Amino acid sequence: MNSQAGTPPSAVRIFVPRDSSALALGADALAAAIEAEAARRGVAIELVRNGSRGLLWLEPLVEVQTSAGRVGYGNVEAADVAALFDAGWLDGGGSTHARAVGLVEEIPYLKRQQRLTFARLGLADPLSIDDYLAHEGLVGLKAALAMDGDAAVEALIESGLRGRGGAAFPAGIKWRTVRAAQAAQKYIVCNADEGDSGTFSDRLSMEGDPYGLIEGMIIAGVVTGATRGYIYVRSEYPHAIAMLNAAIERAREAGWLGASVLGSGHAFELEVAKGAGSYVCGEETALLESLEGKRGIVRAKPPVPALAGLYGQPTVINNVITLATVPVIFARGAAYYRDFGMGRSRGTLPFQLAGNILRGGLVELAFGVTLRELIDEYGGGTASGRPARAVQVGGPLGTYLPESQWDIPLDYEAYAAVGAVVGHGGLVVHDDTSNLAELAQYAMHFCAIESCGKCTPCRIGSTRGVEVIQRIRNGDTSDKQVQLLRDLCDTMVSGSLCAMGGMTPYPVRSALDHFPEDFGLRAEPKAAAA
Amino acid sequence: MFDADRLIARHCCEGRSLLAVLHAIQDEAGFIPPEVVTPLARAMNLSRAEVHGVLTYYHHFRTSAPPRVGVALCRAESCRSMGTEALAAHIEARTGCRFDAKHADGTNHGHTAEGAPVELESVYCLGQCALSPAMTINGTLHAKVTPAKFDALFEAACTQAGIEPAHKESV
Numbered sequence: 001m002n003s004q005a006g007t008p009p010s011a012v013r014i015f016v017p018r019d020s021s022a023l024a025l026g027a028d029a030l031a032a033a034i035e036a037e038a039a040r041r042g043v044a045i046e047l048v049r050n051g052s053r054g055l056l057w058l059e060p061l062v063e064v065q066t067s068a069g070r071v072g073y074g075n076v077e078a079a080d081v082a083a084l085f086d087a088g089w090l091d092g093g094g095s096t097h098a099r100a101v102g103l104v105e106e107i108p109y110l111k112r113q114q115r116l117t118f119a120r121l122g123l124a125d126p127l128s129i130d131d132y133l134a135h136e137g138l139v140g141l142k143a144a145l146a147m148d149g150d151a152a153v154e155a156l157i158e159s160g161l162r163g164r165g166g167a168a169f170p171a172g173i174k175w176r177t178v179r180a181a182q183a184a185q186k187y188i189v190c191n192a193d194e195g196d197s198g199t200f201s202d203r204l205s206m207e208g209d210p211y212g213l214i215e216g217m218i219i220a221g222v223v224t225g226a227t228r229g230y231i232y233v234r235s236e237y238p239h240a241i242a243m244l245n246a247a248i249e250r251a252r253e254a255g256w257l258g259a260s261v262l263g264s265g266h267a268f269e270l271e272v273a274k275g276a277g278s279y280v281c282g283e284e285t286a287l288l289e290s291l292e293g294k295r296g297i298v299r300a301k302p303p304v305p306a307l308a309g310l311y312g313q314p315t316v317i318n319n320v321i322t323l324a325t326v327p328v329i330f331a332r333g334a335a336y337y338r339d340f341g342m343g344r345s346r347g348t349l350p351f352q353l354a355g356n357i358l359r360g361g362l363v364e365l366a367f368g369v370t371l372r373e374l375i376d377e378y379g380g381g382t383a384s385g386r387p388a389r390a391v392q393v394g395g396p397l398g399t400y401l402p403e404s405q406w407d408i409p410l411d412y413e414a415y416a417a418v419g420a421v422v423g424h425g426g427l428v429v430h431d432d433t434s435n436l437a438e439l440a441q442y443a444m445h446f447c448a449i450e451s452c453g454k455c456t457p458c459r460i461g462s463t464r465g466v467e468v469i470q471r472i473r474n475g476d477t478s479d480k481q482v483q484l485l486r487d488l489c490d491t492m493v494s495g496s497l498c499a500m501g502g503m504t505p506y507p508v509r510s511a512l513d514h515f516p517e518d519f520g521l522r523a524e525p526k527a528a529a530a
Numbered sequence: 531m532f533d534a535d536r537l538i539a540r541h542c543c544e545g546r547s548l549l550a551v552l553h554a555i556q557d558e559a560g561f562i563p564p565e566v567v568t569p570l571a572r573a574m575n576l577s578r579a580e581v582h583g584v585l586t587y588y589h590h591f592r593t594s595a596p597p598r599v600g601v602a603l604c605r606a607e608s609c610r611s612m613g614t615e616a617l618a619a620h621i622e623a624r625t626g627c628r629f630d631a632k633h634a635d636g637t638n639h640g641h642t643a644e645g646a647p648v649e650l651e652s653v654y655c656l657g658q659c660a661l662s663p664a665m666t667i668n669g670t671l672h673a674k675v676t677p678a679k680f681d682a683l684f685e686a687a688c689t690q691a692g693i694e695p696a697h698k699e700s701v
Contacts (some may be wrong), residue, residue, distance in 0.1 A: 020657070020658070020671055021658055021660070021661055021673060023671060024658055024661065024664065024671040024672050024673035025661070025673055025674065056660035056661055057660065057661075059661070194655075194657065195654065195655055196655065197604075197606030197607040197608045197609070197654065197655045197659060198607060198608045198659045199655075199657075199659065200657045200658070200659055200660065203657040235553075235590045236653065236655065236656055236657065237657060238669075239671075273547075273549075273550065274549075274550070274553055275588075275590075276549060276552070276553070276588030276589070276590035276591060277588055277589035277590035277653075278587065278588050278589065279654065290549060291547070291549075292547060293547025293548035293549045293550065293584070294548070294549075294580075294584060295583050295584055295587040295588075296587065296588070352659065352660070353660060354608045354659035354660050354662070355607065355608040355611035355612065355659065355662060356611040356612055356662075357660070360659070360660025360661065361660050383612065392607055396606065396607060426659065428607045428608045428611055428659065429611065430611045431611070434611065439607065439610070442607070442610070446606070446654065449654075450654075
């Protein structure tokens with residue numbers, strides 16, 4: 001208590017994440033406990049509420065700044081706080097404590113990553129403009145402002161960046177179309193309706209590095225001539241919405257947004273729109289309908305949104321990760337980004353390790369890594385300790401991959417070749433207690449719940465799919481039933497307007513092909529090879 | 531009690547989409563009172579069918595008063611891989627309520643001035659897939675939920691809401 005009278009010791013910085021994952025495990029109570037304990041002991045600390053590092057299995061991950069670097073303590077609970085102070089964690093003396101995980105930057109899970117899109121994740125308070133500028137913030141925007149618009153579009157094409165939402169359409173081509181379109185008003189829309197189970201990279205980006213997304217959207221506006229932007233965020237992400245609103249307000253005060261972006265003469269305004277719990281609104285045309293205030297019903301294409309998007313005007317609609325990756329491409333150059341990856345999958349993808357996995361979290365790596373490396377070397381195997389059996393890659397519309405396919409490099413084309421999708425880079429691990437017939441039935445059930453109802457194969461087919469799988473599971477394993485299910489899948493794939501109905505058969509067919517025993521069927525050599 | 535006209539006057543402003551207005555009304559009133567539909571349609575120059583269509587299309591909007599304790603459990607793939615179905619069975623037994631009952635028995639379409647004591651809802655992904663299973667209780671997010679953790683959180687929520695947690699011995 002007498003520290004105030006004498007020379008105040010320099011305050012030690014302690015980082016407690018404010019990401020919703022940390023909050024869901026009690027980070028607010030933990031932060032309060034740390035402050036109270038420091039006050040009780042009369043030691044000066046500076047508590048920083050940073051974003052998550054993406055090492056989610058360690059949350060809440062507390063970091064203490066020391067002369068050697070930031071020392072981490074994982075899975076900390078409020079009850080641990082007094083003991084951590086006793087162990088001398090403020091003076092670098094806590095390394096023997098059970099919660100200590102060493103220097104965070106040295107944790108192999110983090111150290112071996114290639115973080116480009118997520119270079120800033122967890123380093124600082126996500127809302128601090130000073131910290132953002134200290135970590136390459138606005139370098140990309142300034143470079144883009146100095147470029148001719150056509151050259152900027154060509155640079156984005158050269159970088160090889162493809163839409164990270166799942167469809168993998170070249171972002172630069174989309175931008176070029178919008179730039180060339182003549183209209184009084186053009187729009188930039190960010191698809192932040194991250195509804196796929198097993199994915200959370202958009203959320204981490206918005207909660208942990210909101211200015212990165214904002215900068216990417218401003219660049220999109222400047223390059224294409226769009227002056228208004230919307231970030232459509234799902235209502236299940238209230239923390240992301242709050243973070244973005246706060247960040248946009250500060251960005252506006254700082255002159256990044258408004259009538260003249262950084263004094264360039266380019267106008268750009270940005271606001272957040274909130275979804276309302278509809279999975280299909282992650283489909284771009286349904287999202288645009290929803291943004292206009294209507295039911296989220298899929299539109300027929302053409303026309304593409306780049307020509308007739310929001311309110312019928314030319315619109316760039318890109319996923320969060322696509323837009324949040326734009327700044328680093330302009331900051332470091334297209335060639336720098338393009339040199340990561342393989343084949344036509346250039347750059348990095350933030351993979352999300354989810355489900356039954358020991359070390360779940362965000363792993364950003366160049367394309368070409370395999371599932372086995374991700375699951376074993378990063379993920380550490382299953383959380384249950386049982387053998388992993390199936391991995392669903394790419395969300396609820398993604399294929400279940402059996403172990404025989406875990407060595408295929410994660411690359412859009414290599415996955416497409418086996419009828420799988422990389423999608424948004426989420427992977428959900430299931431152990432050997434899983435029942436793939438039940439999961440296939442759930443896939444159809446989910447489609448029935450979430451179908452927008454516009455096209456028949458999706459609206460009716462999903463309900464019929466639930467029924468047929470139930471009959472098979474009830475013991476009617478006749479060829480007739482199985483053929484019926486396969487025919488239904490064909491109809492949905494070929495006849496649906498969007499990926500909701502068109503891809504729900506992916507998990508169903510892969511379950512049937514690779515795990516027939518779960519349906520009570522005998523494995524067929526022909527099916528296993530498919 | 532709410533006043534439909536006043537709610538509309540406060541939240542229905544130039545340039546705001548119907549979705550945004552519905553959000554604003556629900557944020558204030560806790561739900562969308564059915565008597566709002568007609569005046570809202572008039573105020574926004576829409577048909578009643580258009581307002582009704584949007585209101586009932588989206589899972590987020592509710593037309594009955596919110597419960598005192600609302601549990602939303604994720605039932606999607608990642609949480610399934612970590613036992614959310616067994617957790618759901620536990621929660622039903624513990625609370626004596628059924629998941630998604632408000633959809634099944636149609637009470638969501640009626641109007642009750644007071645919400646149910648406890649309501650269980652299935653949701654599909656809360657974005658905590660590395661920390662499954664996840665749920666919210668009265669809007670507060672929780673991850674790595676176990677039956678024991680649920681019981682403690684549920685009891686705390688009931689105490690805060692001033693209701694008696696129903697005890698079912700069939701667990």
